[in-house]
Amino acid sequence: MWTELSATISSLAVAFFMFEKYLNFFPYTIRWYAERNFRKVVNFVNPYVEISFHEFTSERLKRSDAFFAIQNYLGTISTENARRLKADVVKDSQSVVLSMDANEEVTDVFNGVRVWWASGKIPPQSKSISLFPGSEEKRYYKLTFHKHYREIITKSYVQHVLKKGKEIAVKNRQRMLYTNNPSKDWHGWKSTKWGNIVFEHPSTFDTLAMDTAKKEEIKKDLIKFSKGKDYYAKIGKAWKRGYLLYGPPGTGKSSMIAAMANLLDYDVYDLELTTIKDNSELRKLLIETKGKSIIVIEDIDCSLDLTGQRKKRKEKDDDEADKEKDPISKMKREAEEESGSGSKVTLSGLLNVIDGIWSACGGERIIIFTTNYVDKLDPALIRRGRMDKHIVMSYCCFEAFKVLAKNYLDIESHELFGKIEELFVETKMSPADVADNLMPKSDEQDEETCLKRLVEALEASKEEARKKSEEEAMLKTKDGVVTEG
Ligand SMILES: Nc1ncnc2c1ncn2[C@@H]1O[C@H](COP(=O)(O)OP(=O)(O)OP(=O)(O)O)[C@@H](O)[C@H]1O
Numbered sequence: 001m002w003t004e005l006s007a008t009i010s011s012l013a014v015a016f017f018m019f020e021k022y023l024n025f026f027p028y029t030i031r032w033y034a035e036r037n038f039r040k041v042v043n044f045v046n047p048y049v050e051i052s053f054h055e056f057t058s059e060r061l062k063r064s065d066a067f068f069a070i071q072n073y074l075g076t077i078s079t080e081n082a083r084r085l086k087a088d089v090v091k092d093s094q095s096v097v098l099s100m101d102a103n104e105e106v107t108d109v110f111n112g113v114r115v116w117w118a119s120g121k122i123p124p125q126s127k128s129i130s131l132f133p134g135s136e137e138k139r140y141y142k143l144t145f146h147k148h149y150r151e152i153i154t155k156s157y158v159q160h161v162l163k164k165g166k167e168i169a170v171k172n173r174q175r176m177l178y179t180n181n182p183s184k185d186w187h188g189w190k191s192t193k194w195g196n197i198v199f200e201h202p203s204t205f206d207t208l209a210m211d212t213a214k215k216e217e218i219k220k221d222l223i224k225f226s227k228g229k230d231y232y233a234k235i236g237k238a239w240k241r242g243y244l245l246y247g248p249p250g251t252g253k254s255s256m257i258a259a260m261a262n263l264l265d266y267d268v269y270d271l272e273l274t275t276i277k278d279n280s281e282l283r284k285l286l287i288e289t290k291g292k293s294i295i296v297i298e299d300i301d302c303s304l305d306l307t308g309q310r311k312k313r314k315e316k317d318d319d320e321a322d323k324e325k326d327p328i329s330k331m332k333r334e335a336e337e338e339s340g341s342g343s344k345v346t347l348s349g350l351l352n353v354i355d356g357i358w359s360a361c362g363g364e365r366i367i368i369f370t371t372n373y374v375d376k377l378d379p380a381l382i383r384r385g386r387m388d389k390h391i392v393m394s395y396c397c398f399e400a401f402k403v404l405a406k407n408y409l410d411i412e413s414h415e416l417f418g419k420i421e422e423l424f425v426e427t428k429m430s431p432a433d434v435a436d437n438l439m440p441k442s443d444e445q446d447e448e449t450c451l452k453r454l455v456e457a458l459e460a461s462k463e464e465a466r467k468k469s470e471e472e473a474m475l476k477t478k479d480g481v482v483t484e485g
C-alpha cells in the first residue's frame with residue numbers, strides 16, 4: 001500500500017512540475033481553465049486544509065495581534081518538538097521565552113485532532129537595494145489540518161490558540177514607559193509616535209508615605225476600577241478614570257503614579273504637552289495608546305497656558321518687554337520661534353482628549369494630571385467626571401514619617417519619635433526632605449544620627465517659619481500705621 005501511495009505522490013509531483021513549467025506557453029484563457037481544473041484534482045486528492053497567519057495585516061506596518069498570539073502559543077509547544085528555537089529575554093532579563101525559528105514545523109493535538117504548524121518567511125519581492133535591510137521580509141505561520149475537522153479547528157482551536165497566546169503575552173509582558181516623540185520624527189520607516197523604555201520604578205504603595213486611610217482608599221478605588229469592565233459597559237461610560245494629584249513639590253505625586261502603575265501592572269504614557277503642535281496631534285497620540293495604561297500629564301499648570309483664554313502673541317509682547325532685555329530669555333524665544341516649537345494645544349483640545357468621543361478607544365485607561373498649584377487650573381479641566389478623584393499630597397505628618405523611618409532605617413520606634421511627633425505638628429516639611437534627612441549618607445551613620453539630623457532640620461524649619469510670620473506681622477502693622485496715617 002505504501003509503495004503504491006508513494007508512487008502516486010511522485011507521479012502527481014512530476015505532473016504538477018510539468019504542468020507549471022509548460023502552462024506559460026498556452027494563451028491566457030486556456031491557461032486559466034486548465035489551472036482551475038488541475039487545482040480541483042489536487043484538492044480532491046489532497047485532504048488537507050491550510051490557513052496562513054501573516055505578520056503584517058493590510059496596512060503594511062501594522063503588525064497582526066493574531067500573529068504574535070500564535071507565536072507565543074507555539075513557543076509553549078515547540079520547546080518539546082522543534083529543533084531550532086529562537087530565544088527572547090523578557091521580564092527584568094530574568095527569564096527566556098522560546099519561539100519557533102523560521103522553516104520549523106511542530107504538531108499539536110486538540111481534542112484528539114492532530115494539526116501541524118509551520119513557520120516561514122516570504123523573501124523580499126523587489127530586487128532593489130533597500131535602505132532598510134530586512135524591511136521587505138514577511139513572516140507567517142501556516143496551520144495544516146484534515147478537512148474533516150474544518151469546523152472544530154476554525155471555530156474552537158484557533159480561538160483557543162489566540163486566547164492562550166494572549167494570556168502568555170500578559171504573563172511575559174514587560175511594562176513600558178512611553179514618551180511622545182516630536183511630530184517631525186513621526187514619519188519614516190519604523191518610526192513611532194511614542195518612544196519607549198522598560199518601566200522599572202521601585203515605588204509601591206508600601207513605600208509611599210502618607211495617611212494610611214487615604215492610601216487604602218486610593219488602592220481600593222484603583223482595584224475597583226481595574227475590575228470594572230462590565231460595570232462601565234453597563235452604565236454606558238468609557239472605561240477610564242481621571243485623577244488629579246496636587247500638592248507642594250516633593251510630596252510624592254510622581255512616586256504615587258509609579259506606585260499606581262506597579263499596583264495595577266499598567267504601562268505609563270508620559271505626555272509632554274509642550275512638544276505637541278496642535279489638537280489633532282494630541283488626538284493622534286491618544287489613539288496610539290493601548291489599554292491597561294496610565295496617561296500622565298505632569299505639572300499641567302506649567303505645560304501650557306490652559307486658563308481658557310490663551311494669550312495672543314501681541315498681548316504677550318507687553319508682558320515680555322522686560323524679558324526681551326534679558327539676553328538669555330531673548331535667545332530662548334528666538335530659538336523657539338525658529339524651530340516653530342510653540343504648542344497650539346488648547347484647553348478645549350485637551351478636554352476633548354479626556355472625555356471626548358475619542359477618549360473611549362482602547363479602554364481601561366487612567367488619566368492623571370499633577371500640579372503644584374491647583375488654583376491656577378481652569379475649573380472645566382478638573383471638574384468631577386473629568387478628573388474623577390482629586391488627591392491632595394500634603395506635607396509630611398507623623399504617620400507618614402513612620403512609614404519613611406521603617407523604609408529608610410528599618411525602625412518602628414525610637415526615643416526621639418516623641419519629639420519628632422511634636423515638631424511635625426508645627427512644621428511643614430515635604431516627605432522628600434524628611435526622606436533625605438533619614439537616609440544614611442555613609443556606613444558610619446546609624447539611625448540615631450539620621451533621626452537627630454531630622455530633628456535639627458525640623459527645628460531649623462520651625463525657627464524659620466516663626467521668623468517669617470513675625471516679619472509678616474510687622475509688615476502688616478506697618479501697613480496699618482501708614483494707612484491710618
Ligand atoms: N509621600 C512620599 N513617600 C515616599 N517617598 C516620598 C514621598 N514624597 C516624596 N518622596 C521622595 O521624594 C522624592 C521626590 O518625590 P516625587 O518626585 O514623587 O515628588 P513630586 O510630588 O512629584 O514633586 P514635584 O512636584 O516636584 O514633581 C522621591 O524620589 C521619593 O523618594
Ligand SMILES: [Mg+2]
Nearest residue numbers: 253254255298
Ligand atoms: Mg513630580
